[in-house]
Amino acid sequence: MRSNHFNLSVRQKMLMSNRSESDAPDTTDPRKRHNYKNVAIIGGGLAGLSTAHHLLEKTKLDQGALRVTIFDKAPVGMGGASSVAGGLVHPFSPRGKLVHMGNEAMASSSHLIDAACLEEPSCVLRKQLYRLALTDQQASDLKNTATQYPQYATWMDAAQIKQVCRIEETPSSSHVLGGLKLSNGCQVIHVPTYLKGLWNSCIHLSNGTVEWIQTKDEDTNWLSSHYLQPFDCVVLSAGSGLLQDSILSQLNTPVNSGGKHETLTTLPVDLVRGQSLEMIMGSSVGGTKTPEREAMLCGKYLTPLPQTAESKQQGEERILMGSTHEYRENAFTEEEVVKEIKERTYDLAPDVWDTARVDRITSGVRVQSHRGQFGRLPMIGKIGQLN
Ligand SMILES: Cc1cc2nc3c(=O)[nH]c(=O)nc-3n(C[C@H](O)[C@H](O)[C@H](O)COP(=O)(O)OP(=O)(O)OC[C@H]3O[C@@H](n4cnc5c(N)ncnc54)[C@H](O)[C@@H]3O)c2cc1C
Incomplete structure (x- = not known):
């Protein structure tokens, strides 16, 4: 069963093909005779760049222990869903419930945003955002959210929230019944600027060794196993490109399915x-x-x-x-x-x-x-x- 290969309880969306279990350098392939872990990340959007940053932070005291190369068809901050995202950062579901591992995700996001801000201070657009209640059910759900998670959410009545959000008092805005002010880590970022900041932070953390290789649509040679062979680990974080650009099938990555080897060409998404x-x-x-x-x-x-x-x-x-x-x-x-x-x-x-x-x-x-x-x-x- 393919789905057995996925652990759905972890936050970051990435698939790892780990080529070497031991920390010792692999000497079977001459191109891998080196004393550092060589990691390729395919796709440098929100998932790929945060993976790079976390890996580089973990090894920053051991300079030279890790090399990271990002392959992306777009320049930094300009590819995939990340480049067009609204940049609204908060941990709540549409019904105002804290998402699984929401507190951990907020701590991790705040840490990354702080790092990106050191490089690109203008990446944070607002330190708060407002979630409106348009029905009685939403008002009741969001009031509960404010009671349960006061560290992030404060209930505001209709008049207060309309004033802050510049919603004019008209008959058609009478359905705004109130809402939440979300803050303390909930914020609005400009994602392309944030990604540029995070990339610059990766450059500093790695002492300039991290590389961004911009691939060409018409050339898929770099996806061949020959080209990727020198890497100890390949992280696949190309978002929809994994399926739309057939990255999975081009990599021809086998999975062990009940003792039988199959090729992974799709994902349960x-x-x-x-x-x-x-x-x-x-x-x-x-x-x-x-x-x-x-x-x-x-x-x-x-x-x-x-x-x-x-x-x-x-x-x-x-x-x-x-x-x-x-x-x-x-x-x-x-x-x-x-x-x-x-x-x-x-x-x-x-x-x-x-x-x-x-x-x-x-x-x-x-x-x-x-x-x-x-x-x-x-x-x-x-x-x-x-x-
Ligand atoms: C309109 C819109 C608004 C959104 N607003 C929000 C929001 O406000 N808040 C929020 O939390 N989420 C929002 N999202 C969701 C969020 O954008 C995505 O969940 C997130 O960006 C996914 O990041 P990712 O790194 O997994 O994938 P992507 O951002 O898609 O990154 C994939 C990267 O891989 C590269 N790539 C793809 N194919 C290839 C290939 N063949 N070869 C080389 N490189 C390749 C791409 O260029 C890109 O850089 C929004 C999404 C959309 C579409």
């Missing part, structure tokens, strides 16, 4: 498409200067984006809007994306829709595990030796 809109608007509404826009979430999200030199000069505000539930297999047309997101977010930010223009439509595909006892968990698993 779904691919989920998500789209968002980058919008630009004048920073003052109705002629008066308004307070900073906060990030909010409720089945859809609205988050601030970093200012560019041009938007600063023009006094403009940049905003990202998206919906957290997209299950379409085929890509939407641009008109469909705008219509869909407008329908879902208009009531929350009519001022944005009435005055802003859509600057860019972004889309990405993320990998989602199947729902289990603890909800949907990221996956980790170990697969056999490469051929």
Whole structure:
């Protein structure tokens, strides 16, 4: 059974092909006669770069004990689902329950964000975010969250949260019944900037030995076992590319299935498409200067984006809007994306829709595990030796 090879209780989504169990250098292949562990990471998005950072931190007192090479088809911060993510960091499920290992995940995320911030201080956009309740059930769930997890969540009534989130008092916003302020590690990051910061931190930790190799779509030679042979361990963290770009089948990685060797070509996951809109608007509404826009979430999200030199000069505000539930297999047309997101977010930010223009439509595909006892968990698993 293939699924036996996956331990669904661990947080990071990566598959490891571990070629050497012992710490001693492997001398069977002349290219592996070295005194350090040589690790390849395929895919440098949120999963791959945090793996690199954790590994380098673990060996930083033993400089030279580890070499890390990241293979990615995109430059740092520009590939995969990570490059288009909303950047909302919090540990709660849609119903306000703490996700499995949520406290550990928050501690680990905060640690990585702090490291990235030393390199790219502008990667944190807001130190808090707001989760709105739009139905009585949501209000009741989120009040429970505030009672159970006061370290992260504070309940705010409708008037308070509307004021902070700049939601106008109109008949259509009367369905905002209150919500949570999420803070103390819950925050909003600009993911591409964060990934650049984390990569720079990897460079420092490794004394400049970490390498980023940008691969070409048309050349898949680097995926051959010959090319990967010098590595002691290959971490596969290419997100949807594992399946969409057939990385698994190209690696031809055998798994032991009840004594029989099979080739792993698929994973027990779904691919989920998500789209968002980058919008630009004048920073003052109705002629008066308004307070900073906060990030909010409720089945859809609205988050601030970093200012560019041009938007600063023009006094403009940049905003990202998206919906957290997209299950379409085929890509939407641009008109469909705008219509869909407008329908879902208009009531929350009519001022944005009435005055802003859509600057860019972004889309990405993320990998989602199947729902289990603890909800949907990221996956980790170990697969056999490469051929
Ligand atoms: C629109 C949208 C909004 C989201 N918002 C949030 C949010 O607010 N908060 C949150 O927690 N999560 C959010 N997510 C989910 C989050 O983005 C993903 O769970 C996360 O980015 C997955 O990271 P990853 O490193 O596993 O995969 P990816 O980010 O997909 O990274 C894979 C990497 O592998 C590289 N790669 C792929 N194929 C190949 C190949 N053939 N060869 C070489 N390299 C390859 C890619 O270039 C990329 O760098 C959002 C997702 C989407 C799509």
